[in-house]
Amino acid sequence: MSTLLEVSGVSVSFDGFKAINNLSFQIAETELRAVIGPNGAGKTTFMDIVTGKTRPNEGRVIWGEKSISLLRMSEAQIARAGIGRKFQKPTVFEDQTVRDNLLMALKKERGVLAVLLFRPSPADLARVDELAEEVGLACELDRLAGELSHGQKQWLEIGMLLAQEPRLLLVDEPAAGMTPEEREHTSALLVAAAKTRAVVVVEHDMEFVRRLDCKVTVLHEGAVLAEGSLDHVTANSDVIDVYLGR
Template identity: 75%
Template sequence: MTTLLEISGVSVSFDGFKAINNLSFQIGEPELRAIIGPNGAGKTTFMDIVTGKTKPDQGRVLWGDKGISLIGLSESRISREGIGRKFQKPTVFEAQSVRDNLAMALRNPRGPFDVLFYRKNAGGAARIEKVAEQIGLSDALERTAGELSHGQKQWLEIGMLLAQEPRLLLVDEPAAGMTPAERQKTTDILVEAARTRAVVVVEHDMDFVRRLDCKVTVLNEGSVLAEGSLDHVTQNPEVIDVYLGR
């Protein structure tokens, strides 16, 4: 497993508050990683830095085989480099079919005419079918996205990111608001996706994190407090004190 993303000595302050404090973190390819921590630990800011939404005050953020710096690159350029982010609230095109949503997300070419005429592209059609199968929506391809359940919309958005073939997928609290069955399916989707890429899941739900069965990074006050298996980090007295004991 090679290192895909390496963050070292990164700090960022907002109005004097250090949201990220000398953070170092790395993830390989392929790998599944969960990030947990109390509110205000820096989890969202961490994702903002990786995706170019927030520029750190100091430190390095290196990406890919050549170790290019992500600092200063635009959000769109970072997305093209192969970093996809799923926010907590699903953002799908509700008036369009599941198939059209996936078609609009397909990686290259993505001009307006390419989107309109994707059905003529056998490769694109096959890719849509494959992604729909990955996210459990093969039977819903012709349904309007607005008709889907909350969980299905989450899966569709994950599918839209997978259609772009990212090397790193950042997923924010995917289990929130889901039924138990939907949560299990979401676990399966993320575990499967992480067989061929890096997947980082930010989550509060410990049962969900346990089902992911992966390495866990605990953030607190903008830096890494502990790292290891879920059993290892949840037995750490500091983690119990700042997070689990609440």
């Protein structure tokens, strides 16, 4: 399977503190990866670098078959290239329906006139129905997003990201604040999404990571400490020392 994203020898310093220290990371075109590590390990900074929010002091970030450098691109260009990011707190349009939220997120021409004149086609409406089904909100299409539970808002935001047809989805702590049932649904949703794209999940909840049943990358002090299955990394003595506590 070909590599979709390659981060190579990347370092970032903030006021002399190395948030990312010679980090290298690769993910394939259709792969699910969990990234874990203690607070301050560099997980958020890693996502900031991939999405163009933070520029590294050194290293390379290479994207796609044409080996394009993401470091030469703006945040908007990176998003258009197919990298979607979901932050921990869901950001949905609360006074709009679920259907309208998904329609607004569809991959379309984004000019002012195009947005003002937008009228959904039958294909657009069918795609929204499909997305709602995929994220488990098919029965909620006419509800205002503000009326949804916390977990449902998270699913709606994932649906909005999927509407943009990203090739890589970065998801930050999706299980936070969810009920056990919601966590189960969310893990299934992400596993399904990774069948057609790359998905990177930053998470603290080990039970949730176990449900994902995927390769795990452990970060510590801005570098990769261990990589492999969850059982493999949690048996690693270095990981036990820095993350799990003896």
